[in-house]
Amino acid sequence: MRSVQRACSEVGMEALVSGDPEVVRRADKLIFPGVGAAGPAMKSLFEEGIDEAIKEVFLAGNPILGICLGLQVSLDFSEENQTETLSLVPGTVKKFRFNRKELKIPHMGWNSVKLIKKHAVLNQIEPDDEFYFVHSYYALPENDELVYALTEYEHEFASVIAKDNFIATQFHPEKSGRVGLRLLNNFSEWSG
Amino acid sequence: MLSKRVIACLDVRDGKLAKSVKFVNTKDIGDPVEKAREYYLGGLDELVFYDITASSDHRKIMLDVVESVASQVFIPLSVGGGISSVSDATDLRMAGAEKINVNSAAVIDPQLISECANSIGSQNVVLSMDIRKVQCSALCPSGYEIVIEGGRRPMGLDALDWALKGEMLGAGELVVNSIDADGTKEGYELSLTRMISEAVSIPVIASGGAGNSEHLFDVLKEGKADAALVASMVHYGDYTIEEIKRYLSGRGLKIRMSW
Numbered sequence: 168m169r170s171v172q173r174a175c176s177e178v179g180m181e182a183l184v185s186g187d188p189e190v191v192r193r194a195d196k197l198i199f200p201g202v203g204a205a206g207p208a209m210k211s212l213f214e215e216g217i218d219e220a221i222k223e224v225f226l227a228g229n230p231i232l233g234i235c236l237g238l239q240v241s242l243d244f245s246e247e248n249q250t251e252t253l254s255l256v257p258g259t260v261k262k263f264r265f266n267r268k269e270l271k272i273p274h275m276g277w278n279s280v281k282l283i284k285k286h287a288v289l290n291q292i293e294p295d296d297e298f299y300f301v302h303s304y305y306a307l308p309e310n311d312e313l314v315y316a317l318t319e320y321e322h323e324f325a326s327v328i329a330k331d332n333f334i335a336t337q338f339h340p341e342k343s344g345r346v347g348l349r350l351l352n353n354f355s356e357w358s359g
Numbered sequence: 360m361l362s363k364r365v366i367a368c369l370d371v372r373d374g375k376l377a378k379s380v381k382f383v384n385t386k387d388i389g390d391p392v393e394k395a396r397e398y399y400l401g402g403l404d405e406l407v408f409y410d411i412t413a414s415s416d417h418r419k420i421m422l423d424v425v426e427s428v429a430s431q432v433f434i435p436l437s438v439g440g441g442i443s444s445v446s447d448a449t450d451l452r453m454a455g456a457e458k459i460n461v462n463s464a465a466v467i468d469p470q471l472i473s474e475c476a477n478s479i480g481s482q483n484v485v486l487s488m489d490i491r492k493v494q495c496s497a498l499c500p501s502g503y504e505i506v507i508e509g510g511r512r513p514m515g516l517d518a519l520d521w522a523l524k525g526e527m528l529g530a531g532e533l534v535v536n537s538i539d540a541d542g543t544k545e546g547y548e549l550s551l552t553r554m555i556s557e558a559v560s561i562p563v564i565a566s567g568g569a570g571n572s573e574h575l576f577d578v579l580k581e582g583k584a585d586a587a588l589v590a591s592m593v594h595y596g597d598y599t600i601e602e603i604k605r606y607l608s609g610r611g612l613k614i615r616m617s618w
Contacts, residue, residue: 170455173430203480271560273482273531276361276585277404277615295617297362299435301482319360342435342457344399344618 171200171234174341178352188220196354197224200341201236205260205304206248208236218253225255225333230359232288233335238328239304241335247304256330258308265321273303274320280327280338284315288334288353289327296346298326298338305337332359362615363579364404364586365604366564367593369394371440372411374420376594392427398593399432401600402618406432407460407588410440411509422454429455439487443471445478452479460534462487463507466514466521469528476529485564486530490518490551491538503551510538522555533559534588536566542591544570552582564588572598572606579612 175182212218233241240252245260263272277297305324316327326337340347370377376389410421438451439460448459465471475484495502503518537548547568556563565584575587592598608614
């Protein structure tokens with residue numbers, strides 16, 4: 168959380184860390200970074216009433232950025248703890264399964280991101296740019312049109328998805344050096 | 360495909376940089392925050408701070424260092440040295456460390472690994488192992504033994520067994536530090552790194568012995584490490600992070616070359 172807040176401040180965006188649904192509703196822009204596992208994360212969003220607040224912000228049209236688990240809980244369902252998630256974007260989340268032992272899980276470290284569609288938040292992200300990932304599950308959106316970037320780890324998976332005023336990255340822009348800061352800066356200038 | 364990582368390790372004592380040679384005769388070499396920022400801008404993939412502060416009164420200085428680095432350096436930040444409880448780990452996480460390295464205290468109480476993993480997530484718990492070569496014996500069948508207290512105290516614990524146990528307890532990554540190679544600048548201990556890399560299914564960071572870029576290439580290729588740790592090679596200005604990465608990329612490894 169605080170690393171996202173620090174990175175926001177580096178690009179001149181004031182970010183407030185809050186678990187209060189009223190603060191979430193009033194936000195001009197929303198970032199939900201998400202940590203830990205899908206089950207406990209959804210449980211705490213539900214208990215605090217933040218799940219409804221996020222859905223309202225989405226319907227109201229304010230820009231939303233999901234990061235890592237924030238991307239995963241935006242779909243309908245996650246294999247992780249067999250969890251019903253927010254349904255901002257149609258699709259499911261699956262665990263990486265590999266036969267080769269050299270492929271370690273979590274997928275952790277720097278990897279390339281192949282942009283397949285233009286998006287204001289992805290402006291000036293170049294083909295050689297890499298981002299920092301840490302995850303064991305990946306998103307499978309129902310519709311290919313929602314996929315804006317792909318990353319390869321044994322097979323390709325969606326590393327950026329977007330729909331209307333919502334965009335989410337499987338990687339951590341706040342830990343991805345100046346390229347990541349550029350993405351956050353783009354988000355700060357994006358009107359949804 | 361994941362890139363191989365180049366990680367710089369900064370030893371910090373009482374809030375200042377220090378670099379040891381074979382763990383003795385440490386001397387100050389500058390300001391950790393400034394050095395961290397320089398490496399970050401030069402293309403470093405990850406940063407490790409090792410707190411070698413002897414007295415516990417000075418521990419909070421480290422939290423301040425971590426805090427200032429975290430507000431200026433936007434790559435993963437890992438901190439180790441003297442972590443003996445979950446609250447040490449969570450304090451450092453709050454200050455801005457991504458990953459926590461446990462070492463001696465985990466050898467003495469292995470449950471520390473699982474407690475930290477439960478509290479901050481496996482992927483953020485790094486088990487750092489100081490290892491020396493010994494005669495193969497019933498106690499150390501792999502021929503490598505775990506030592507603690509900066510290399511001074513042999514534990515009669517087999518390094519390979521400990522690596523596997525650490526993984527089972529929830530470590531998300533391993534640092535394989537050869538104290539025989541540490542500070543020699545003659546190259547990483549390849550056979551040790553490879554033996555552990557092939558045995559576990561979590562990432563392995565090779566440490567100890569880097570003197571030139573070819574040493575990194577060898578340990579990432581032959582040693583099968585996922586990442587290589589450098590210290591004095593870059594601290595004294597003999598090499599820059601960019602030079603090392605350019606070399607590794609030129610030899611055909613996948614390396615992050617845009618920053």
